[in-house]
Amino acid sequence: MLMHKNYLISIIIVTYNAEKHLGALMESLQTRINDQTEVIVIDGLxxxxxMVILHEYYKCISKVISEKDSGIYDAMNKGISMAxxxxxxxLGADDRLLINLEELSMFLKDDKTIYYGDVLLSPSNKIYGGKFNTAKLINRNICHQxxxxxxxxxxxxxxxxxxxxMEDYALNLKLxxxxxxxxSYLEKTISVYSLMGLSSLNIDLDFKKDSLKLIFRYFGPIGVVIKLFNPIRNFFKTSKNSLS
Structure with a gap:
């Protein structure tokens, strides 16, 4: 178990009955983390x-707990408190780390800056992300992986x-x-994000219902206009392409 006290990066992994994919994630970590990285696993019992799989990779895991929680974000908050x-x-249990953290560490200079890059979507193998501005964030989230x-x-x-x-989206909007x-955007692909995960296969109806309220709270009337205008813009863009 790693005992380095001056960690640069804490990787927090939330798991629950993750035996199908967890091994691939842990394999990706083994070759890409260094002694400035701690790996924290929060398992939902x-x-x-x-837990057997996690034990097999104990050398690259710094901290692990297995107990009941009230959902993904409760588990993530537990991980934060331990980081x-x-x-x-x-990272999700069905994701994989792509970038070598030694390479990434040279960019992490300012503790008032949130650094973000891209993800490789699985199984489509498409890159998602790019540089965000306010309008783009109002219409789509930065992938937290x-x-x-x-x-x-x-x-x-x-x-x-x-x-x-969608609490991660709500927090990104607030921040x-x-x-x-x-x-600050880094033109780097950080991880593989599985589209087969829980948040990809389900719709957060409460967030869908309240999203305009959140956007108005953080960005005012102009934010709501941007949000409402985007489907109209996409409709005309699609129609134009279909006629070309």
Whole structure:
């Protein structure tokens, strides 16, 4: 078990009955982390062989707990409370780390900057991300598997309990609007994001219902206009392409 106390990056992994994919994630970590990385696993009291698999990779795991939680974001908050790195990266049990963290570490210089890159979508093998501006964020989220949050973010904020699957989006909107932290794009593919995961296969109806309220709260009337205008713009863009 790694005992380095001056971690640069804390990787937080939330698991529950993850035996099907967990081994591939852990294999990706083994060759890409260094002694400035701690790996924290928050398990929701799995009943399959998740804990057995984690034991097989104990050399690259710094901390692990297995107990009941009230959902993904409760587990993520637990991981945050245990993290000692200057930056935090969240990965799902069915994701994989792509970038070597030695390469990434040279960019992590400012603890008031949220660094983000791209993800490789699985199984489509398409790149998702690019540089965001306000309009783009209002219409789509930055994938949290591509974000390096300074731990300082979570000294003031944590994931809420209002949305079962989209609390990460809600927090990104809040952080972007607050301007307390700068967002900086790294033209790097950070991880493989599985489209077969829970949040990809389900719709967060509460977030869908409240999204305009959130956008108005953080960006005012102009934010709502941007959100409502986007489907119209896409419709005319699609129609134009179909006539070409």
């Amino acid at each position: 799995s009943t399959d062989s998740t 000692s790195g200057k930056y935090v990266l969240f 591509s974000i390096l949050f300074p731990k300082a973010v979570f000294e003031k904020y944590q994931y809420g309990k209002d949305f079962r699957l 972007w609007a607050s301007k307390e932290f700068k967002f």
